[in-house]
Amino acid sequence: VIVLDKQYWQLIDLPKQEPSENPTDYVNRIITHMDERIQDKPGDRPVKGGIGSLLGSTASLAERAKETNLMESLRNKSxxxxxxxxxxxxxxxxxxxxxxxxxxxxxxxxxxxxxxxxxxxxxxxxxxxxxxxxxxxxxxxxxxxxxxxxx
CATH class of the missing domain: 1.20.58 (Methane Monooxygenase Hydroxylase; Chain G, domain 1)
Structure with missing residues (x-):
């Protein structure tokens, strides 16, 4: 844990919640902070060939199935x-x-x-x-x- 904490680039410094800030606004601020951090990271290159490509295609199939289920459940809700x-x-x-x-x-x-x-x-x-x-x-x-x- 201490080794991970020394690798500060793997941990995320989240800003503190202001006393006058409501939880919804704070969560929105954290989400935009996380989006900016993800966009600042260099893009991960996809692994080509071998087990990496097999796992990548399996993960993308699982993500598509999960996304389809989510969209169907959202359409059924009021x-x-x-x-x-x-x-x-x-x-x-x-x-x-x-x-x-x-x-x-x-x-x-x-x-x-x-x-x-x-x-x-x-x-x-x-x-x-x-x-x-x-x-x-x-x-x-x-x-x-x-x-x-x-x-």
Whole structure:
């Protein structure tokens, strides 16, 4: 986790929610931020030949089937149902953004304490590392996500 956090280009810095900003506007701002980040990345070149092409064609078939099912389900819904579904999805995205930011803060705190423990001898450092791990495992944000994964 610490190695991944050091590779900052793989993690996404999400802006904080302003106190006066409602959740829907915040989610819209995050979505535009993510779209800009994806557009800034160099385009991934498709893999030609071999297993890569086989997996690519399978993935595209699965995506097309999923898209077709989604379009059929959207056509069968009323405007009110679509509005309710949209509000539910905005709430889900807002909840996931908050979880991501909480985990990111935990990882950054773990990285700084880990880096500061490198100057200690092995015996005291072992107990320090053990307490760091226990602290993270008992953190409410981490425990909430682990609880969801077990359900």
């Amino acid at each position: 405007t009110e149902d679509l509005r309710k579904e949209n509000e539910r999805l905005y709430a889900d995205i807002h909840r996931l953004i908050k979880k991501y930011q909480g985990l990111r803060e935990l990882v950054q705190r773990l990285r700084t304490t880990y880096d500061s423990s490198k100057g200690y001898p092995i015996i005291p450092r072992y107990s320090m590392l053990k307490s760091m791990i226990k602290e993270i495992l008992r953190a409410p944000g981490f425990a909430e996500i682990c609880h969801e994964a077990n359900e």
